[in-house]
Amino acid sequence: MPSTVPIFTLRDYEKRDFPALFALDRLCFEPGIAYSRPELASFIEQRRSYTIVAEWNAPPDEADEETGSGVKPVLKPKVQPGPSRPLIAGFVTFHYQREGYGHIITIDVHPDARRHRLGTMLIDAMSEKLRKMTAFMVVLEVAVNNHSALAFYDKHGFKRIKVLPRYYNRKIDAIFMTKRL
Template identity: 30%
Template structure:
């Protein structure tokens, strides 16, 4: 299975929101929030389009130029595309964009009960720096992770 990564467009919002609501039923972003993020001047949102035309994943970075920092806002991969390197590919693209925007460090938050995502982020050089207790619905903690963008470990 292969994908084309491309900039997310307003026309992609229905597919993005369908994935968002399926994968994050308790914590899904609102359509209005997602639309604002995709269209925002400081963000970089990508979709992964499969050979059959379906959107199999998306990811977003917030990194205002000159701020020195970036934040991985969201990343999602549908079940049929998991364990095939798509999450890693999306993350690598966001880290490349963060470097292009001169961000020296990138942060993200991940649910403490998501060991697969945490393992991927650790493999990519992210380190746990803090915990936000009961951040997500259902009382699940958010683990805050950080990575310097100069680290070339995105592969």
């Protein structure tokens, strides 16, 4: 039976990734909510901060398919890196707090990569890393009007704890959510 190859590969952040992550954050959030360059840089570089990056896997050689290597790409050709699409498909940045919990700074999935479980892969990889650091919980803030992110966090078992009034830009409320690890 043919096997499948994943369309994304996760790895640790490297400094050279920063411009691509900044561009992706701008694509994912509207002005006023997206981080400025210095904000994002300081969040990524602060102590006990971790960033996991997802790359699109290169499409397999046509030759592989013709010769029937038995390896089938998932979702080809809709989701692939290309000249107009950066190699980075998503990332998550989180901070390990001394008190023993993780705080999600941001999780960004490229619009073309959404609903292919990349957000789930990033949350799972983050949770595994936090558990290894003996964190007992993960927390986050999400804008009340960010319905897709709310649905995503609900699906992952985060609990809505309280509203943080005018958290974003002193205008938009946020919901504070938590999940035990």
